[in-house]
């Protein structure tokens with residue numbers, strides 16, 4: 001039986017467009033090798049250029065259009081000339097929220113020691129996964145400006161944490177810790193010493209959840225301390241559960257440990273599968289290198305692996321990881337961020353060759 | 358003419374008490390060497406133990422009592438058994454807010470290459486100062502819990518940014534950049550792509566301030582990217598201005614770059630001198646090592662240097678830094694966090710010896 005998947009492809013802006021080519025290349029390669037799997041790609045040219053001509057980041061019925069897909073692949077969004085809070089709120093954050101993709105899953109795993117910026121840390125030390133809350137919290141978008149333009153002007157921004165969602169995010173983290181078989185541990189990131197409502201609430205729910213999962217070890221650190229421990233003893237982390245903002249910050253920090261954003265893959269997941277999930281690398285559109293064909297496509301390709309895992313083709317996902325590891329070991333032609341002089345498409349080609357072997 | 362300074366000393370909890378001894382030892386040493394300077398120390402045993410016996414973190418008229426001092430020296434607050442949001446909100450954060458110490462100044466400077474966790478980075482690469490907003494923003498303490506105990510429970514936490522305060526914080530950062538003569542640059546930390554009111558507001562004010570200081574270069578990064586750049590290219594930072602929460606996170610991260618919290622000094626400053634300023638190291642009370650006499654006192658002693666700078670005794674401050682640098686070069690007896698087997702008081706003694714030379 002042939003399994004056919006309908007994938008919505010939103011390359012977005014800048015290097016998003018360039019790395020997306022390589023992600024699709026890998027999927028095409030896998031398709032050719034496996035007669036029982038088929039992808040139908042529909043491309044959407046939404047993003048900042050689209051905004052500059054239409055005044056919109058996506059079609060008015062964009063969310064409706066995306067509903068029927070098995071998954072969404074997104075490159076990166078954002079470009080000079082369009083304020084970030086428009087380009088992202090109206091596309092990326094909108095999809096995450098409308099499709100209730102309340103889990104943002106981000107693996108932090110070092111593949112080759114030379115890519116790590118830390119002294120005395122190797123591939124065995126850096127292997128954790130972040131479960132980032134992805135639809136509410138600090139990103140609720142609630143707030144306002146009072147007395148605008150006067151000396152008394154002030155801005156407020158309100159975080160919103162619901163019990164239901166927080167519980168689900170933590171539940172996901174505990175289950176993931178069980179399935180990973182690393183340290184059987186969940187670390188919760190808080191800041192309850194200063195954020196005296198939201199994070200006190202977060203801690204309370206984490207404690208309740210920990211009670212329900214006594215077979216999993218738990219620990220709670222303030223976000224400031226967590227950023228420190230990630231550098232000082234990354235090996236002590238397994239699954240980390242964090243709010244939207246804290247997860248955002250710590251996963252970028254984590255990306256540096258694995259060699260930079262060129263390696264940082266991500267998935268925005270709706271675990272109940274009521275809506276499509278969206279797979280996007282952590283990096284942005286990188287205007288400073290866009291158009292040069294030198295962006296590292298590994299994060300995008302690793303993201304494609306996460307999509308395949310989600311579609312329950314873990315075997316194919318493993319093939320991709322094996323291929324990435326192989327080209328990193330060889331280090332024949334890597335992109336400039338890794339000290340090489342290869343191009344985006346050369347790296348994509350090499351990964352496809354390695355998959356075919 | 359003898360200058361006499363009245364200093365309120367709040368050792369606090371855990372290692373706060375231990376490192377405070379060394380800070381005072383250094384001040385006593387300087388006093389003996391300089392007949393024209395005198396310190397009067399009043400000790401306050403406020404903190405978590407005080408709370409456990411009195412139900413209060415400080416006296417009811419504590420703020421009133423502190424008002425008459427030239428400066429406050431604080432060790433660290435917090436201890437198991439007292440929830441953090443009580444111990445800190447009712448003492449540390451209260452003093453910062455009541456005394457309008459709206460600047461939290463935190464230098465990040467590597468003194469000895471061996472203490473840096475990064476490959477290929479040395480003392481010349483790590484030298485920046487954070488100007489952290491210290492009285493409002495995410496720490497406003499505004500929020501609540503709705504429908505507590507039900508399935509519909511939710512928590513909200515509101516950040517408040519006023520124009521007046523934000524302007525003053527940024528003004529301070531620009532002036533500091535001018536006086537430092539490093540890169541003549543201020544980096545502003547934002548997250549306006551997601552925090553669509555508070556950080557858009559922050560960016561607007563930063564832009565206005567930049568217009569008023571055209572001789573200073575500026576750049577703006579999102580907080581997630583900043584955490585990455587601090588690891589990848591710390592040498593590109595000079596003065597960094599950040600909100601209360603972002604400053605909190607990034608200065609802990611920065612502390613790792615200088616060798617850990619054992620080096621992280623800090624000052625809570627009321628620049629107008631309407632109220633006393635408070636000098637406290639970045640580290641906490643560290644219950645896990647408290648009582649062992651092995652806490653690194655360097656952060657506290659460096660903090661004492663910042664107090665002397667603020668009291669306009671920069672010459673004495675320089676003596677302290679010289680002494681710290683000397684013992685780090687010798688590496689004869691350092692505390693365990695730096696790989697040695699020295700004690701807190703041995704390190705304090707050595708620094709005093711070096712000052713006397």
Ligand SMILES: CC(C)[C@H](C(=O)O)[C@@H](O)C(=O)O
Pocket residue numbers: 088092093248282550551581
């Ligand atoms: C672009 C931005 C809104 C986004 C976020 O903060 O979530 C990005 O940084 C990420 O991590 O996916």
Ligand SMILES: CC(C)[C@H](C(=O)O)[C@@H](O)C(=O)O
Pocket residue numbers: 193194224445449450605639
């Ligand atoms: C203890 C805590 C409330 C405090 C803060 O977040 O400001 C501390 O982390 C600091 O950085 O001084």
